[in-house]
Amino acid sequence: MTVTQTTTEAAAYEEYGDGGAHHYWQGAFIGDEEAGRRLASLPAAVEAALATVVETETVLAACDALATALCDPAHPVRARLAAHLPAGEDPAVLAELGGLLGRRELTRKLRRELGGTRPGRLDRADPRETVYEAWAPVGLVAHIAPGNAATVAPLSIVEGLLAGNVNVLKTSSDDTLFTQHLVAELAALDPTGALGARVVVLRFPSSRQEWLRLMCAPADAVAVWGGEDAVRGVAAHVPAGCRLVEWGHRISFAYLTGDAWSDPATLEALADDVCLHEQQACSSPQVVYLDTEDEAEVFAFAGRFADVLAARPPAAGGAAAGDADPAEAAELTTTELVARLEEHLGLTRVFAAPDGSWRVMADTRPPLTASPLHRSVWVKPLPRERMIATLRPMRRYLQTAGIAGSRSDVAELARTALAAGVTRVTPVGAMLESYAGEPHDGVYALQRYSRRVAVQADPAGFATTACLDDLVRPVVLPPPAGPLMGKEDVQGPARELARADAELYFHSGGSTGAPALSVFSYDDYDTQMHAAARGLLAAGYDPAGDRTANLFYCGGMYGSFISFFSVLERLGGVQLPLAAGPDHRATVRALVEHRADTLFGMPSYLWQLLHAEEDALRAYGGLRKVFYGGEHFTAEQRRTLTERFGIEVIRSITYGSTDLGPLGYQCADSSGGVHHLHADLHTLEIVDVAGDRPVAPGETGRLVFTTHARRGQRLGRYVIGDLGREVPGRCPCGRLSPRFELMGRTGDAMRVATYFLNHRRFVALAEERGGHRGELQIRLDGADARERLTVRVERTPATEPERLREVFLSGYPELRSAVAERLLDLVVEAVDGASLDRSPTSGKLLAVVDAR
DSSP states (O other), rough: OOOOOOHHHHHHHHHHHHHHOOEEEEEEEHHHHHOOOOOOOOHHHHHHHHTSSSHHHHHHHHHHHHHHHOOOOTTTTHHHHHHOOOOOTTTHHHHHHHHHHHHHHHHHHHHHHHSSSHHHHHHEEEETSSSSEEEOOOOOEEEEETTTTTTTHHHHHHHHHHTEEEEEEETTTTOHHHHHHHHHHHHOOOTTOGGGEEEEEOOOOOOOOHHHHHHHHTOOOOOOOHHHHHHHHHTTTOOOOOOEEEEEEEEEEEEEEEETTTOOOHHHHHHHHGGGGGGOOSSEEEEEESSSOOOOHHHHHHHHHHHHHHOOOOOOOOOGGGGGHHHHHHHHHHHHHHHHGGGGTTTTEEOOOOSSSSSEEEESSSSSOOOOOOSSSEEEEEOOGGGHHHGGGGGEEEEEEESSSSSHHHHHHHHHHHHHHHEEEEEEEOOOOTTTTOOOOTOOOHHHTTTEEEOOOOHHHHHHSSGGGTTEEEEEEOOOSSSOOOHHHHHHHHHTTEEEEOOOOOOOOTTTTSEEEEOOOHHHHHHHHHHHHHHHHHHTTTTTTTEEEEEEOOOOTBBBBHHHHHHHHHHTEEOOOOOOSSSSSHHHHHHHHHTHHHHEEEEHHHHHHHHHHHHHHHHHHHOOOOEEEESSHHHHHHHHHHHHOOOOOEEESSSSETTTTTEEETTTTOOOTTEEETTEEEEEEEEEOOSSOOOOOTTEEEEEEESSSSSOOOOOEEEEEEEEEEOOSSOTTOOOSSSSEEEEEEEGEEEEEEEEEEEEHHHHHHHHHHOSSSSEEEEOOOSSEEEEEEEEEEEEOOOOHHHHHHHHHHHHHHHHHHHHHEEEEEEEEOOOGSSSBOOOOTTTTTTTOOOO
C-alpha cells in the first residue's frame, strides 16, 4: 500500500511546531487549554464515535501501511517519527514496531485472541442454531502508559482499535510526543477517518489528578502499566463496574535440574537471559533455582556461574553500582551488603565483580527474593516436590520460568510451575523471546478490551440469516487503487510467495485455457471457507436437516471438492464425500442407501447423473435440493429438475474463482445469475469493456474485484474475466450487501466470419423458441472457403436439429447474415451428452470449442 499523508495532517504537524501543542485529539494537535475543555465533554465525544462501526480491515490496512513505512529506513514517515524518539532510544525500535504492526502479525493476534479476523460481526456460533455471537468493544478504554517505553503506548492503542474501542491514552509529562505523532501517522493512512475519531492521546503528569479523573470517569476499561503504587493511584479514579486491566511488574526465574546445571552450554544460555536488557524486562531471571536440597551444590553452582558472568562484556553505558541512579545504586549496595553479612551465619555466599558490574548471591533459603537487577542473580535450592508450596504465595507476581532439563523433566516441571502461578514457560536462553499472539501475563489483551455478546433469534424468521450485521449496515472497506490486473499479473508472483504464505496450492479447472495456479495460506483458506459457509446458509442450506452428497470433481489439485468438504465441515452438516465419478449406478446406490436429499456439484455432471439413473432416482423420490457451482442451469433445465425429479431448491452454491475464492452468494430471493457480494472480503467495481472507467448504473461491464484478506500477496483490481451488471435497490431478503448479475464471460463472445456472436444468445434461443432442455456446445472449425459453426445439442426424444437451425437463423440476425453471405456454414447436431467436450479437471462443459 502506498503511504501518504493528508494535507490536514501536515497542517497539524505545522501547528505543533509553531504552537507547542502536546495533545492529539481525534485527528488534531491541540494545547492544554483546549484539551481541558474537551476532557469535560469526553463522554459525548465517545458516544458520537461509538455510533459508527470501525471495520477490522480498516485497522489492519492502516497498520500494515504504517508497518511498511517503519521498516523502510529511507521512508519519510520513519524519518519524521525518528525525530520524536526519546533521547538515547535506538532508532531500530521503529523497525521492531513495524514488525509488530504488519498484517501478518495482527491477523495472527486476532485469530489467537478473538478467534478470527472479523470478531465484531454477529455470526452464528453454531451454524445449526439461530444464536449469534460476537466480540463487542467495551466502549472507551483509558490507557495509562508507562514512561520511557516507546512501543508500549502505540501498541496498546492498536489493541484497543482492533477490539473496536474508542481510546484515550495518557503519556508521562517527561515523554516526547512520539506516541502522538505515531497515532497521527496511523490516522493519516486511513481514508475513512474512523481511526482518528477513536483516539485521544494526552501528555500530563500524574499529579494532575483532575485530568486523570476526567479520562477515567467515562471509561469502560482502564489499562495501567506499572508497580503497585502506580496501579493504586489509578484505581482510585476507576468507577464501579469499570474493568481494571493491570499490566504490573512481574518476577521471573530459571529452574535447573542436576543434568542441566552441570552443562556449560546451559550456563551460557542462562547468562544470555541475565545480560540481555540488563534484567530490565519482566521475563529476565532474577532467581536461579536448583532442583536440590544440597547447600554445597548451590554454592558450587553460584561460583561456576559467576565465572561465566565475569567473562561477559560489560553492559553498554555501564551497569556498575556507581553508574546507576542513586536509588538503584543504593538498592544494589544494600542487597549485596546484607548478603555478605549473612555469610557469617552460613546462609549465603556472594560472588561479585570488583567494579560492581555483576553479582551472584547464593542463598540456602528457597523463598522467592526479588533481585536489584543490573546482572544481580540469586541462586537458591528448591526440590521440585516443594515448588508449589514455595512459589504459590507469590503467584500474583510470577511471570516466566525458564526450565532446563531432560524432555520428561521439562514436561513435568512446566506443569508444576504453571500450577504454582507461572504464566509462561520457556527454555533457558529464550526467556526474553516471544512469539506472535502470545498471551501477556496470563491473559489475552484483546479479550480484556472486549465483551462477548449474544443474540438469540427466532429460527422461523432467521433460518437463512448467517450474520445479523448483513441486515443492518453495509461493510465499508478501504477503496481499491492501482492499475487493473489480469491472470498474467498474478500467476508469476503466486509462484514466488514466501513459504509461510504458500501453504495450499490449487489449479483452476482449465475450462478457459491452461489451468492457473492459485496459492493460499491456511488462514486465508479458513476465512474464505467460513464466508462460503455463510453464503450457503443464505441460499437455503439447512445444516441441521440436510443430508448432502458432495459430487464435485476431485484430484489434480482442483479445489472444488476439497473446498466444499471444508464448508460442510464448518457448517456441521451431514456429508457423503462421494466426488464426481463415471459409475453413476454406484453413486445413486450410495445416495439412496444413505438417504441423501441434497446434491452439491457441477451442473453438467449432475445433469448426466440424473438422466443416466432417472428411473432409480424418481423411484427414490428423496432429492429436495441442488446447489451448483462453476456453471449455470438454464431455465429449461431447472424446470426439468423440478417437474421430473421433485427438486424444490436449485441455487448457486457460490460464485467465485480459484484465484480469489468465494466472491458472491445467492439468497432465497436471488435467481439466475444474481448474487450478493461477499462484501467483508472483497470490493467490486464494474468497468467498461474497453477501458478502465466505471459503467453507468445498471449497464453491463467487466467485473473487477479487490480482495482485502490475502496474506503475502496483493490481488487488487483483478479482472476476473466475467461480465456483469449492478442490481439496484435493497434485496427483499433484507441484506445490505451489494448485488450483481452475471452476464456471461468475456470469452463467450466469438468472432466468426467478421461477426461477433455470443454463446449465451444461442442458449436463450434454443430454450425460449426451440424448447430445448439439455446442454449446448458450440464448435468452430476453419475451412478453405468459409468457417464452420456447429451447434452441438444434447439429444432428447424431442430434439429436432433442423428446427433448432431455423430458430437460430430466424432469431439471430448477425448469424443469418453470415450464412446468407456464404461466410459461414451453420450445422446443428444432436449428440449424446457424454460426448460433449468437458474440462478434464472440473468436468465443466466447454461452452465454445475453437478448433480453427
